[in-house]
Amino acid sequence: MSKDIILKAENISKQYRLGQVGTGTLSHDLNRWWHQVRGKENPYLKIGDTNDRSTKGESDYVWALQDINFEVERGEVLGIIGKNGAGKSTLLKILSRVTAPTTGSIKFGGRVASLLEVGTGFNGEMTGRENIFLNGAILGMTKKEIASKIAEIIEFSGCERYIDTPVKRYSSGMTVRLAFAVAAFLEPEILIIDEVLAVGDAEFQKKAIGKMQDISKQGGRTVLFVSHNMAAVKSLCTRGVVLEHGKVVFEGDITNAVSNYLRGHSEALNHKFFSDDYDYDRFKLNEIFINPKGGIADEVLDEEQIIEFNTRIIIKNNAERLHLTYVLKDDEGVTLFTFSNSKSGIKLENGENTIKCTFPKGFLNIGTYFMDLYLIEDAKITLFTESDIMNFSVQESQRQIGSWLGREPGFIKPMFVWSKI
CATH class of the missing domain: 3.40.50.300 (P-loop containing nucleotide triphosphate hydrolases)
Structure with a gap:
């Protein structure tokens, strides 16, 4: 069809000349005309900077648009x-x-x-x-x-x-x-x-x-x-x-x-190492990695997988008073939910810890997600927080021919238990 x-x-491209003269000087116009008379290309199409208003360019010409199709x-x-x-x-x-x-x-x-x-x-x-x-x-x-x-x-x-x-x-x-x-x-x-x-x-x-x-x-x-x-x-x-x-x-x-x-420019990654900038008096954050169960951190995550969130952190003292909390957000910055090890029965210990949280199969929908990290002391004092410390994408899984292709409404897809009475 x-x-x-x-x-x-x-x-479609659009070029402008910067400064007080908007379209160019008389000499430039004559130069364009002379090239046109001889059947040659406009000489100013080969020059000009990309339209990035935050940087100082090299040319008086700027491309407001380039090769739009x-x-x-x-x-x-x-x-x-x-x-x-x-x-x-x-x-x-x-x-x-x-x-x-x-x-x-x-x-x-x-x-x-x-x-x-x-x-x-x-x-x-x-x-x-x-x-x-x-x-x-x-x-x-x-x-x-x-x-x-x-x-x-x-x-x-x-x-x-x-x-x-x-x-x-x-x-x-x-x-x-x-x-x-x-x-x-x-x-x-x-x-x-x-x-x-x-x-x-x-x-x-x-x-x-x-x-x-x-x-x-x-x-x-x-x-x-x-x-x-x-x-x-x-x-x-x-x-x-x-x-x-x-x-x-x-x-x-x-x-x-x-x-x-x-x-924007933040590429969705599911594996991040942290530098010495994250070494503090009470702890040192080493690594966060997200992987499908049984897979490695660099593998693509899809909607039909069990997903594991891993945090590798060194606690220097009083680990029993600390817990980790993550806030998961959608790609518009809207908070979806919070998850924490505080009431899970899994405790942090002095020394190196690798602590894992597992999301069930099919829980997260297709899309890009952002996480904020908090390290909390005594369930009330925030020792550390960083917004958007990590972002990752969940992709569409392979589906049978004839099934719905694309993203369904909502950000979570819980696998509820169904029964027939």
Whole structure:
């Protein structure tokens, strides 16, 4: 079955010149023109630094985007996520035709409506009602088509009392409400929404996300959504693209995309040695390793395995007063549960200890997990704590043909005992 591709980005790159001159000097423009006349490549495409705003570069040119490729199917909701400065807004401006790419091309299969900044496409001197007709005309709609939708737009926006007031007197929240209503109800085939929804209140954000779900599922229209609210991204989007320094570092299922973004540069490992920095008066932390039962620490962990958590630690004195506590968190930093040897009957002793905690088969779902470590004295005094001291991933196991493939809801999958009476 062939895909119904409504938007295709091929080798999209965008180069900017840093400093007070944004696009380059006259000499650079003449140099570009001379190369073009002779049928040669733009000489400035071979220079330029990666878009890392935290470092000092070597060149006056910077690549805001580099070699971006992706496809979007009709009716799909694509989340575009990444840190500030990753290139998200630049990409949306190119997709919205606000600016042109330096290299590459975009193929569209329908009409595009964009909501990139507060008041995008609005004329401040015109009333809200007049701006609705203006935006509709820009989208290629007739006056009759716009008039048939205007009552729904005004009701959804919640700005009825001010609809005949110039938009310049609107608050930013009111402007976003009306702009979103216009973009959503005038039925573009592709709707592009930047972080601008964050300006609205909680009630409107919920309402807007519900509307985007409706237009994608029922209307078969495509939504490109940028937000730093990962809960909104996960609830709305089906697929995600993660940008970093102007490049695509991940593309795929939205749950995995969010995990990739939140994990950042911290690679999921299940074996960690500790340096002399972890040598204290009362103890020395040597090693933490996580392995499948019967396996070694460097093996991949999967959802159908018994998993063993091992901590190797030297206690220098008064071991009977100490216990270890771990806090397990998901990839959004939400605490799932705490586990400790304090009431297990397993005691720490003076000298070297290797203490193990075993999770039953199938207990942890697919995903990336983070652990905080605490060393507690007398069940009340924290001698040591470190957040995210360890992270590890649980992968999908081999499954039978015809079974569910992918991550099921939730973070634990306890194997309860079932019986038939």
